[in-house]
Amino acid sequence: MNTLLELKNINLTYQTLKTETEAIKDVSFSVENGEFISIVGPSGCGKTTILSMIAGLLPPSSGQIVIDGEIVSKVSTNVGYMFQRDNLFEWLNVYQNVMIGPKINHKKNCLSSDKLKSLLKKYGLSGFEKARPSELSGGMRQRVSLIRTLALNPKILLLDEPFSALDYQTRLSVQNDIHQIIKSEHKTAILVTHDISEAISMSDKIIVLTKRPGTIKKIIDIDFDKNLTPLERRNNILFNSYFKSLWEELQ
């Protein structure tokens, strides 16, 4: 496997009139192609800030972010961003929502509309292409949101607590769905979460951050059988020991 993303000595300081706040301090890590990484840490430790910097929405104060050999300096379609809320546009139908990205980029480097239609079909949304987002369940909305992100054919997916707005039952099944979609489309993903079990059940590697200023406290490799789904992982014997060690790290 080759390295797809590399963060080198990233620092970020927020400036306000009253004070300056060190949000991120000397964070370095790398992500291999096809890996699923989670970032966990106490609230306010700068998890979302790291994602914004990888997406090119926020320049780091110092340090470098390299994606596939290119230094990140602005927003690029190499990176797809999924937020806490699905942010579907209520005035567009499912298909039009999925087509927003390609339309903005004049269909350059995007998945074809046929490919998108087949993705919708493949992930349980056939017959809903013309439906309004309000007619979908929370799980379906999140899947539409993911396919919308995939439409720009990103190399890396950034997931910013995308399940936290869902109720517990839905969350478990959506975690399963999203994990399956990401794996079968061979995507690299970075998930930000404060849910320890979510991180263990989905990722290959977990980065634990300290409280502000966020630095890397520990990187834990998660080593389940490759074919296990997130739900199956939760029932695996290893799960509890991972949970315990992660819990202790976060105390």
Added chain:
Amino acid sequence: MKKRYILKKSKPEISLAHKKFIRKEHIKTFFIHFFRVLLLIFLIGIWELAAELNWADPFIISSPSRIINQIVLLYNSGSLQTHILTTLNETILAFLLSTLIGAALAIILYVIPPLKKVLEPYIIVLNSLPKIALGPLIIIWVGIGTKAIVTMGILICVVIATINLLNGYLSIPSEKILLLKSMGANKFQILTKLIIPATIPNFISTLKINLGMAWVGVIMGEYLSSKAGLGYLLVYGGQVFKLDLVMSAIVILCILSGLMYAVIAIFEKIINKKR
């Protein structure tokens, strides 16, 4: 989930309880309409009676029959049409122009945040300034007649329209904007793909407010300087103490503004169906 969607499209059997409920709701709405009409008839009746039996001086309070006579008189002399068309023309012009100018200003202020910050105190002052105070200036600067009246209408509408539309634009969740930015959208695309379609309900409510304000502005403008129009009739009727004329103008204004509001309501329904 899928099944529910299909069910929604086909018509399900209506249960007896549901039928009863629907009947009850229908009866309720019928009575609401019934009492609305009844109230109108009652008020008109009392008014007519009061004038007829001299409970109050019909010279002061006029009466429904006198108003109808007055309107027929105006119609026969051909001046009714002139007055209505003059005012309608001015109102529609003021309404459309102020909406256009307001939307353009709101978009400019939204796209250039520093400009918004610079202009903020000026907008606040302009908004709270009673626009009628500008009357003498308007007459001297743009001249008397239609131009002055439409200008007054626009001045009254445009600040509120701008503020309303801008507040709508600013209420879009920042996450949605960030989403489009992360897809590489430029400012223009964010405006056309997100801001404008997302704020259509706000735009329609602005239209409704603007219409009411346009009426206020135009009648005020006609008070200021006019040779025809419903505002002219009001002023003239008051000066010569012909209250039948004043009341007729008010009744016609009620009908016209109601009709124009209905046009916007229909426009809103069409838009909502398309969304």
